[in-house]
Amino acid sequence: MSRTGALPLRLLIIIPTTLLFLIAAMLIGGISLHNSLDTGRAFGQQIAQERSERLENQIKLLTQRLPAILELNAQGIRSGRLDIQQPVNMAPWLYTQIQQSEHMTFISVALPDGRYINGARAPASNGQTNIASNFLDGELTLASYAPNPNGSIGHRTSALTAYDPRQRPYMQAALREPGQLAWGSIHRYVGLPDFGISMSLAVTDAQGKVIAVCGVDMALAEISEFIAHIPLGNAGIAYLADAEGKLIATSSTAIPFVDPDTPSVRLNLASHPSALLREVSQHNIQPFSHILDVQGQRYLANIRRIDLGHGLHWQLGVLLPEQEFVGKTMKTTRQALGLMLMILVLLALCGALLGGLIARPIENISQLANSRALNALQQDSFKNSPIREVRSLSASMAHLSDKLAESIDELENRVIRRTRELQAANDKLQQLSTQDSLTDIANRRAFDQHFNQQWLMAKREQQPLSLMLIDIDHFKAFNDKYGHPAGDQALIQVAEQLAAQLHRSTDLVARYGGEEFAVVLPNTSLEAAAPLAEQMCKAIASQPAMIDDKPYFLTISVGVSSMIPGHRQSPKALLQRADQRLYQAKSNGRNRVSMDE
Structure with a gap:
């Protein structure tokens, strides 16, 4: 600094030029990053909603099989096609039904005197089916039997277990409202470690007397397996819970729905070992579509209440990590921001060269640069200046402008390519959402x-x-x-x-x-x-x-x-x-x- 306090021309050019471009870079980078994050989150929320709607529709279709089976069996009993006087004769029918009902666990008929027969597919049995009855080898004594080729009851394959269907939730629920479809409470199966959900129907004769109770059960493990097939990314989670917040099924064994230490107890959202599910329990507003912040990780949540009919409502939640949708976007934005900062450094260095002895040509060049008149700079307007430094500076600015224009064109081309790629991905996703991937017909x-x-x-x-x-x-x-x-x-x-x-x-x-x-x-x-x-x-x-x-x-x-x-x-x-x-x-x-x- 001189004695008069005046700054050197070189500093007067470097300082404001650098600050202006730095502010511009911060603004452009900040806006780009914000827009990119918003776009990624919006896309993630759209995916979460689509997965949630898909799960809701498929769960409804899965549970709709239960009342259809009950109505069919009730019609068979009323018409006499199913002989309740000789319930052993119903074995071929029930066995055929359980074979055709892939996700069902038990399809049963119980009589008011306690006799009981079913077609069964025990959980964790790899789809193996059999017949069970409680009146063949003792009164109210349940056992499993291998079917004969015609579906009739063959030899016994299990030990005897005391079983009175009149004490089970599904029959009690049906008898409270005869003639009406009734959901039973979620319960553990007799002699098995698994939970199930049942639906039942008490069949009445012309005088209104209950003559039989038809039941259908589906193991919760079947629902979990069904949910697990929905693509949710690397760390996405889907769950089902009842009205009390107790879990019914989850999409991952890493997030259990029963207590590992006490398998007879279903876990509750509010006390679950997973901090994410505990956070979900705090949001009782349904439908709920928001971002949850759990232990430094953000999740895109879509929670809804699904109506399964006949007074039963479940809560369905889909939780997707935000990072899967914004991670790549943030990386690309940082790379673009780094490129802009490199350009700014080059511009600042070039500004230092403008501190020559002649102010006017430098000011003119500076004005052109600040107005972003790249065409004028590229024309090397001062190449005929009698001052060697000005000619050199003019040529340098023209060369820099060419590089900057190329960088801008390249950046714009990248944006265009990324936009086209995103549109192609969206088009592909739309096609896959309505076309069966195997047969190429509608899904x-x-x-x-x-x-x-x-x-x-x-x-x-x-x-x-x-x-x-x-x-x-x-x-x-x-x-x-x-x-x-x-x-x-x-x-x-x-x-x-x-x-x-x-x-x-x-x-x-x-x-x-x-x-x-x-x-x-x-x-x-x-x-x-x-x-x-x-x-x-x-x-x-x-x-x-x-x-x-x-x-x-x-x-x-x-x-x-x-x-x-x-x-x-x-x-x-x-x-x-x-x-x-x-x-x-x-x-x-x-x-x-x-x-x-």
């Missing part, structure tokens, strides 16, 4: 959307809506014998053949689940749907599935139902009727069509 979600839309249209226009539910006969045995690749090829060929029978843009064939398919036929009566169903049966039966260049003939069973929707009816009514027709087709020998009478 369950697309079916639900289309079915509900056509139901509303049919209700508004009072036109008939027909629905087919289709199941490949003996597919599990085919899969076990020829392997999953052969089973997948069979599913693909069946899907292609079914789709080939449809010729209207409003008709839809979808994979309903496993080896089941569904066909929606808007503005189609039962009389018009029936020939199409027969045509599909013949097409499948006549066209063999080619496995390793060898033909294998498959058949299908079809349940057809049609109705003109009423004002107080829901799509569930048509689904249940079609499902009942499908069961009837199977019961009548398969490879056939069963329809409304």
Whole structure:
């Protein structure tokens, strides 16, 4: 500094130039980082909501099987098709039902005198099914029996256990309101370490007297396994809890729903070993979609209350780590910010060169730089200056401007590429959410959307809506014998053949689940749907599935139902009727069509 207190020209140029560009970099970097984080969080919340909706729909569909089975068995008892006077004769029916009901644990019938018989798939039995009864080897003494080839009761396979169904929650719940579907409380199974949820129905005769109680049980482990198949990322969690906050199922064995030290006790959200679930219990507002901060980690939470009907409500939660959605974004933003800071350093160094003896040319160049007039700087406006330093400075600024323009173009190109990649990923995600990945036909979600839309249209226009539910006969045995690749090829060929029978843009064939398919036929009566169903049966039966260049003939069973929707009816009514027709087709020998009478 001189005696007069004036600063050197070099410092007067360096200090303000550096500060201005530093502030600009901080503002641009801060805004970019904020926008990137918001975009990542919004995408994560969208994924959490989509996973939650998908789980809710699939859990509802899973639990809807229980009342359908109960109504079917109650109808069989009332009609006399199921002989409650000789309950041992019901064994083939119950055994067939449990084989066809993949996620069910017990399908049972109990009589007022305490006699009890069921078709059973014990948890952790790898899907093995058997029959159990409490009246064959002693009064009210339960044992398991191996089925004969025709489904009748064979030899005993377990020890005897005292069992009175009248003391069990499912029968007590049914007897409180005879004739009404009733959920039982979550309970432990007799002689097993597992928990289950039951639904029951007390069947009455014409005088209103209870003649039998039909029951269906599903182990909580089945629900946990079902949830675990939903993709939730590396550390995502999904859980189900009852109205009291006690856990019903979780998507990960690392987050148990029973106390490891006391397996007979279900864990509560408020006292769970997981700090994340304890934090969830503090938020009782449903639906709840927010960010939770737990021990320095942030989670995108989507919590909702799902109504399973008949007075039962569960809480469903999906929790996804925020880092999975914002981590890469933050890394990319930091790299861009680092590049900008490097450019700023270069600009500051160049500013030091502007401290020459001639102020005016330097001020002009500075004005051009501050106004971001890159074109003027690139033209090397002072290349003819008589001052060597000014010419050199002008040429340096022109070169720097070229580099800066290239850097800006490169950065813009990166942004464009990233935007295109994100759009492509979104398009792919949208396609995957409505298309079955194996058969390339519509998936369950697309079916639900289309079915509900056509139901509303049919209700508004009072036109008939027909629905087919289709199941490949003996597919599990085919899969076990020829392997999953052969089973997948069979599913693909069946899907292609079914789709080939449809010729209207409003008709839809979808994979309903496993080896089941569904066909929606808007503005189609039962009389018009029936020939199409027969045509599909013949097409499948006549066209063999080619496995390793060898033909294998498959058949299908079809349940057809049609109705003109009423004002107080829901799509569930048509689904249940079609499902009942499908069961009837199977019961009548398969490879056939069963329809409304």
